[in-house]
Amino acid sequence: MSFVTLRNVRKSYGEFPVLHGLNASIHEGEFVAILGESGCGKSTLLRMIAGLEDITSGEVEIGGKVVNDLSPRDRDIAMVFQSYALYPHMTVEKNICFPLELAGMSDAEQKKHLSRAADMLNLGDYLQRKPKDLSGGQRQRVAMGRAIVRDPKVFLFDEPLSNLDAKLRVQMRSDIRTLQQELGTTAIYVTHDQIEAMTMADRIMLMNAGKIEQFGPPLELYDHPSSTFVAAFVGSPPINLIKGEIKSGSQSAFVADGIRVPLQPNTWAAGPVTMGIRPEDISIAEGAQTANAEGDVEAMECTGERTILEVRVGDNIVNVSVVERLPLAKGATATLNINPNKCLFFAPNGQAIQAA
Amino acid sequence: MAHHNSLGKVLSLTPAVLIFAFLALLPVINLFIVSFHEISWLGGTKQMDWVGVDNYVAIGDDPLFKAGVFNTIIVVLVATTAQVVIGLGLALACSSVGDKSRPFRALIILPLLIPGIVIGAIWRLMYNSEFGIFNLVLETIGLSGHDWLGSSSTALAAVIVVDVWHWMPFAFLLLLAAVESLPRDVSEAAKIDGATAWQEFRKVTLPLLYPAIFMTFLFRAVMASKIFDEVFLLTGGGPGTSTEVVSFTIFQRYFLQDNAGYGSALSVSIIFVVSVIIVIALNANKSKGLSQ
Numbered sequence: 001m002s003f004v005t006l007r008n009v010r011k012s013y014g015e016f017p018v019l020h021g022l023n024a025s026i027h028e029g030e031f032v033a034i035l036g037e038s039g040c041g042k043s044t045l046l047r048m049i050a051g052l053e054d055i056t057s058g059e060v061e062i063g064g065k066v067v068n069d070l071s072p073r074d075r076d077i078a079m080v081f082q083s084y085a086l087y088p089h090m091t092v093e094k095n096i097c098f099p100l101e102l103a104g105m106s107d108a109e110q111k112k113h114l115s116r117a118a119d120m121l122n123l124g125d126y127l128q129r130k131p132k133d134l135s136g137g138q139r140q141r142v143a144m145g146r147a148i149v150r151d152p153k154v155f156l157f158d159e160p161l162s163n164l165d166a167k168l169r170v171q172m173r174s175d176i177r178t179l180q181q182e183l184g185t186t187a188i189y190v191t192h193d194q195i196e197a198m199t200m201a202d203r204i205m206l207m208n209a210g211k212i213e214q215f216g217p218p219l220e221l222y223d224h225p226s227s228t229f230v231a232a233f234v235g236s237p238p239i240n241l242i243k244g245e246i247k248s249g250s251q252s253a254f255v256a257d258g259i260r261v262p263l264q265p266n267t268w269a270a271g272p273v274t275m276g277i278r279p280e281d282i283s284i285a286e287g288a289q290t291a292n293a294e295g296d297v298e299a300m301e302c303t304g305e306r307t308i309l310e311v312r313v314g315d316n317i318v319n320v321s322v323v324e325r326l327p328l329a330k331g332a333t334a335t336l337n338i339n340p341n342k343c344l345f346f347a348p349n350g351q352a353i354q355a356a
Numbered sequence: 357m358a359h360h361n362s363l364g365k366v367l368s369l370t371p372a373v374l375i376f377a378f379l380a381l382l383p384v385i386n387l388f389i390v391s392f393h394e395i396s397w398l399g400g401t402k403q404m405d406w407v408g409v410d411n412y413v414a415i416g417d418d419p420l421f422k423a424g425v426f427n428t429i430i431v432v433l434v435a436t437t438a439q440v441v442i443g444l445g446l447a448l449a450c451s452s453v454g455d456k457s458r459p460f461r462a463l464i465i466l467p468l469l470i471p472g473i474v475i476g477a478i479w480r481l482m483y484n485s486e487f488g489i490f491n492l493v494l495e496t497i498g499l500s501g502h503d504w505l506g507s508s509s510t511a512l513a514a515v516i517v518v519d520v521w522h523w524m525p526f527a528f529l530l531l532l533a534a535v536e537s538l539p540r541d542v543s544e545a546a547k548i549d550g551a552t553a554w555q556e557f558r559k560v561t562l563p564l565l566y567p568a569i570f571m572t573f574l575f576r577a578v579m580a581s582k583i584f585d586e587v588f589l590l591t592g593g594g595p596g597t598s599t600e601v602v603s604f605t606i607f608q609r610y611f612l613q614d615n616a617g618y619g620s621a622l623s624v625s626i627i628f629v630v631s632v633i634i635v636i637a638l639n640a641n642k643s644k645g646l647s648q
Contacts, residue, residue, distance in 0.1 A: 050544075050548060051547075051548075052547070052548075071547070072544075072548045073547060073549075073550040073551065077548060078548065078549075079544075079548045081541045081544070082541075083539070085539065085541035085542050085544065085545035086542075087545075087546075088542070089563040089564060089566075098546075098549055099549040099550050102549055102550040102551050102555060103550055146545075150550075
């Protein structure tokens with residue numbers, strides 16, 4: 001059942017439209033990541049759900065109640081800000097208890113909630129410190145504590161990990177997800193980091209220029225992107241998008257400059273397309289294997305775990321990611337095997353094409 | 357190496373220190389020296405007679421100075437409080453309206469730009485018992501007029517009103533800068549945490565503004581303790597001693613009565629007292645940890 005519902009939600013600043021009629025249903029207890037580039041409207045949407053931005057038209061519903069005209073304090077939500085937005089003049093304890101104090105809770109009750117939140121977030125040693133005396137990770141946990149302490153209907157996260165270093169981010173990613181699962185509270189998490197979205201979310205709402213491009217589980221976006229935008233946004237190194245043509249008939253194949261990938265006969269309609277193929281679905285052909293393409297290695301990165309190659313094939317640069325540590329050097333010729341079962345095809349307008 | 361660096365820093369500061377000493381300290385030192393003398397003119401020649409601490413002892417018996425101190429304290433407390441409270445209210449209002457408040461901001465700071473002499477003219481007209489606007493309004497609603505500047509019961513209040521009108525924009529500007537630099541997301545967090553507008557102001561905005569409010573109050577209090585223009589232009593310290601303030605006492609003793617030694621002693625005393633108050637206030641502020 002839908003817990004947070006967006007119905008034709010629009011936002012304009014004067015004449016300038018920012019969100020173009022969004023529709024979505026978020027289920028109770030679900031963790032949804034709103035993913036997109038800077039300026040796509042994801043933070044605006046979150047702020048509209050929070051009540052910090054007016055809704056130009058449409059409806060936002062939380063827990064079965066339309067909240068358009070409710071102030072933030074009446075929406076029963078909690079938000080973790082990118083800057084953490086802690087109260088600098090209050091101690092950690094006061095920061096966490098502030099929502100409870102405002103709700104008129106007794107001191108004894110506040111202490112009980114505080115100690116539960118502090119235990120969950122390992123904040124027990126810092127309760128009497130002020131935010132300026134804490135590290136970034138500790139401040140982040142205090143912001144989390146302030147959010148969870150009053151058991152809201154929905155958690156809203158606005159890029160809460162952007163200010164942390166890479167190692168801490170990985171740790172906090174897992175901590176936030178575990179905490180959300182323990183509490184079972186619906187969470188909406190804005191991020192521009194696809195790894196965060198992929199690893200944390202039950203479903204990802206991928207936004208582009210004020211519209212929802214695709215809304216589904218992370219692997220659905222990865223394996224079955226609805227458009228070239230989704231395909232290109234999700235995955236690192238990025239998917240190869242190669243313009244070419246599908247030849248039909250018994251010799252059905254995708255053909256582009258220097259590339260030929262045989263396809264199942266009569267599966268795809270003939271015509272101009274863009275083929276999408278993930279770097280890990282291309283391998284280096286060895287010995288007598290039939291190659292789909294051949295080109296010169298322009299760059300090679302070895303991460304230790306994988307080898308990532310950039311191979312020039314005709315007009316295209318093809319990214320290849322393999323597990324093997326290859327003895328190829330820059331300028332060497334590489335022959336490529338493209339897995340035909342993993343090929344995705346997109347119409348010239350960028351939308352995905354389904355097999356017949 | 358470190359020693360060499362610190363020596364370099366000291367040397368590089370020397371010119372600035374010398375200029376400061378010349379411009380600020382030298383006149384005060386000169387004032388201090390003069391305060392121990394009685395100065396007279398004999399046949400066009402200056403005569404400086406050493407009188408020790410006599411000038412300082414005389415301060416205690418000066419009825420004008422006592423009245424001046426009392427009135428100055430009232431002016432400082434009342435005018436400064438009013439300026440900070442009104443300035444803060446207007447700063448919060450303008451900040452919440454945003455860019456649309458720009459014309460109002462310009463209007464609010466207008467009194468600050470008006471020369472003191474013009475302010476004297478404006479307010480003398482307004483307070484005039486015959487045709488001043490206050491009395492015209494009172495008479496229109498059937499009440500009798502009042503001699504605002506000529507009556508000892510209202511003269512000091514009338515001077516304070518003018519000082520508030522003149523200098524409130526200064527407090528407004530300082531506090532507006534502080535209000536505008538408050539982090540927006542902290543205020544939004546308070547709203548989401550369940551704060552009403554009053555709770556947000558009382559528990560978040562006001563504590564965050566304390567350092568700015570304190571500094572504005574201190575700054576304005578120091579300036580108000582030097583009040584002179586308004587008194588000189590509106591009342592001349594009267595009626596009686598009802599609007600006598602310390603700066604005006606110094607003016608009378610030093611310039612009108614040509615008593616440079618005693619005037620200097622009064623000046624040194626005022627500089628000393630104000631400096632001590634500033635140091636105590638700053639330390640109190642520091643120990644409370646308000647200067648974030």
